[in-house]
Structure formats: structure tokens, C-alpha cells
Amino acid sequence: MHYSIIVVCLPDGAGFISINCGMSGTASYVENSTKLSTSPDTAFLDDEDAGSAHNISAEYIVPRLGKRYYTVRSFPDGERNCYTLRSLVAGLKYLVRALFKYGNYDVLHRLPIVFDLYVGVNFWTMVNITDADAPVILEAIVVVRDDFVQICLVNTGSGTPFVSGLDLRPLKSTLYPQVNATQGLVLVTRTNFGTDDTTVAVR
Numbered sequence: 001m002h003y004s005i006i007v008v009c010l011p012d013g014a015g016f017i018s019i020n021c022g023m024s025g026t027a028s029y030v031e032n033s034t035k036l037s038t039s040p041d042t043a044f045l046d047d048e049d050a051g052s053a054h055n056i057s058a059e060y061i062v063p064r065l066g067k068r069y070y071t072v073r074s075f076p077d078g079e080r081n082c083y084t085l086r087s088l089v090a091g092l093k094y095l096v097r098a099l100f101k102y103g104n105y106d107v108l109h110r111l112p113i114v115f116d117l118y119v120g121v122n123f124w125t126m127v128n129i130t131d132a133d134a135p136v137i138l139e140a141i142v143v144v145r146d147d148f149v150q151i152c153l154v155n156t157g158s159g160t161p162f163v164s165g166l167d168l169r170p171l172k173s174t175l176y177p178q179v180n181a182t183q184g185l186v187l188v189t190r191t192n193f194g195t196d197d198t199t200v201a202v203r
């Protein structure tokens with residue numbers, strides 16, 4: 001008896017954008033856990049001087065923690081701070097993802113931190129960071145109207161917004177048929193990984 005397994009893959013990382021927020025330098029690198037090319041965030045900031053970069057506290061750097069969680073960018077100033085991801089195709093469907101790990105980056109041990117995320121002008125989700133260690137990953141599916149999309153962190157007076165990483169992944173238009181041009185944003189998961197097991201790569 002013969003079995004065939006056909007694995008269909010996109011060319012590695014085609015159209016993917018992976019961003020490490022707060023990392024130093026301007027050079028991209030290959031993230032160990034995902035094998036994807038990952039870029040510093042400064043080129044994606046609407047205001048390249050916005051926010052400040054921080055390392056998380058050393059005690060929160062656990063084995064196998066993805067390098068994206070080593071640093072954050074925080075936004076103590078301004079109510080709304082945005083990243084713009086470019087070179088998209090208007091009308092196509094994308095997964096957007098935001099990653100957070102507090103890691104006591106501000107050495108204040110102050111939690112919870114609550115703020116809002118927007119995709120362009122559309123409210124995406126509230127972010128509620130209650131654990132210094134556990135990474136939080138939030139995802140949404142959008143159909144973009146333009147050849148770019150903005151991801152914005154909005155200060156709601158309950159702590160300084162911060163972010164560890166951002167991702168953009170093109171999706172086949174047939175996936176998530178409930179997402180279309182008029183209904184442009186669907187929350188797919190709200191994941192709070194309660195352990196330090198970050199070996200399960202999220203690409």
C-alpha cells in the first residue's frame with residue numbers, strides 16, 4: 001500500500017513581516033524559534049523617535065525564550081503611537097499579531113498594564129498584562145484597504161503601552177470567509193501562555 005503525503009508550503013517567509021520591538025541596531029536576523037528573518041522596529045515606527053527601547057530584566061530571560069521577548073518598546077509619551085507595515089496588497093487578507101512580555105522592563109514591578117490596540121482606525125482589542133513572565137500573543141484577521149496597515153497602541157490611562165514584537169502574515173482569501181472588506185477585523189485568538197515553554201514556535 002502506498003501513501004503519499006503532499007506538503008504545500010509557501011516559499012519560506014513569503015510576504016511575512018516579523019518585527020522585534022526595542023532591539024538595538026538596524027540589521028535583521030533569523031529568529032531561532034521560527035527561522036524567520038526578523039527586523040528591528042525603528043523603520044516601522046511612524047515617528048522614528050517614538051517610544052523608548054528597553055531590555056527586560058535578566059531574571060525573565062528563560063531558556064528557549066524567543067529573542068523577540070528580550071526587548072520591548074514602551075510609549076510613555078503620546079496617547080497614540082503607531083507602526084506602519086508597508087508593501088501589502090490592497091484588498092487581500094492578512095493575519096496581524098502582537099506579542100508582549102513585560103519582564104519588568106521598567107524595573108517598577110507595576111502590573112496590571114492595560115491599553116488598547118487598533119488596526120488603523122478600527123479598535124482591535126484591549127491588552128491586559130497581568131503577569132510579568134507569561135508572553136501574551138494577540139491575533140486578528142484583516143482585509144486591508146490600502147497597500148499598508150497601521151498598528152497602534154493607545155494609552156487609556158492604565159499604564160504605559162509597550163510591545164515586544166509584531167507580525168504580519170498574508171492569508172489566502174478563502175480562509176476566514178467571515179472577514180471581508182466591510183467586516184474587516186476578526187479576533188482569532190486571545191492566548192496567554194502561562195508557562196515558560198516557548199519551544200512551540202508560532203510562525
Ligand SMILES: *[C@@H]1O[C@H](CO)[C@@H](O)[C@H](O)[C@H]1NC(C)=O
Nearest residue numbers: 022024052053054055056071
Ligand atoms: C540591552 O542589552 C544589550 C546587551 O545585553 C545592550 O547592548 C543594550 O545596550 C541594552 N539596551 C538597553 C536599552 O539597555
Ligand SMILES: *[C@@H]1O[C@H](CO)[C@@H](O)[C@H](O)[C@H]1NC(C)=O
Nearest residue numbers: 031032033064065066067068
Ligand atoms: C540561537 O541559536 C544559536 C545556535 O544554536 C545560539 O548560539 C544562540 O545563542 C541562540 N540565540 C538565542 C537568542 O537563543
Ligand SMILES: *[C@@H]1O[C@H](CO)[C@@H](O)[C@H](O)[C@H]1NC(C)=O
Nearest residue numbers: 112114126127128129130158
Ligand atoms: C485584567 O485581567 C485581570 C485578571 O484576569 C482582571 O482581574 C482585570 O479586571 C482585567 N482588567 C481589565 C481592565 O479588564
Ligand SMILES: *[C@@H]1O[C@H](CO)[C@@H](O)[C@H](O)[C@H]1NC(C)=O
Nearest residue numbers: 177178179180181182183184
Ligand atoms: C461581509 O461579511 C458580513 C458578515 O459576514 C456580511 O454581512 C457582509 O454583507 C459582507 N460584505 C461583503 C461585501 O461581502
